[in-house]
Amino acid sequence: MNFKCPVCKKEWNSSLQVARHMFGTGDKPHKAWVDEQGKTQGFTFIDLMIEQATTPGNKSYVMLAEVIEKAQDKL
Ligand SMILES: [Zn+2]
Secondary structure (H helix, E strand, O other): OEEEEEOOOOOOOHHHHHHHHHHHHHHHHHHHHHHHHHHHHHOOHHHHHHHHHHHHOHHHHHHHHHHHHHHHOOO
């Protein structure tokens, strides 16, 4: 099964790759989407970037990947 980027609709075969793409792109629409999801869950794009840069592991990617997975039905 493929996972779509909720913003630009590009597809990858893992949600983690979509998360990586969202951080890597980081333009306004991608950033805005992450911030929108974070409103109910208490994070922002910047929070996740900082977390990713300052703590070991892939916590931010994994978390965003889960959010992306949940959003798939709505795409
Ligand atoms: Zn995208």
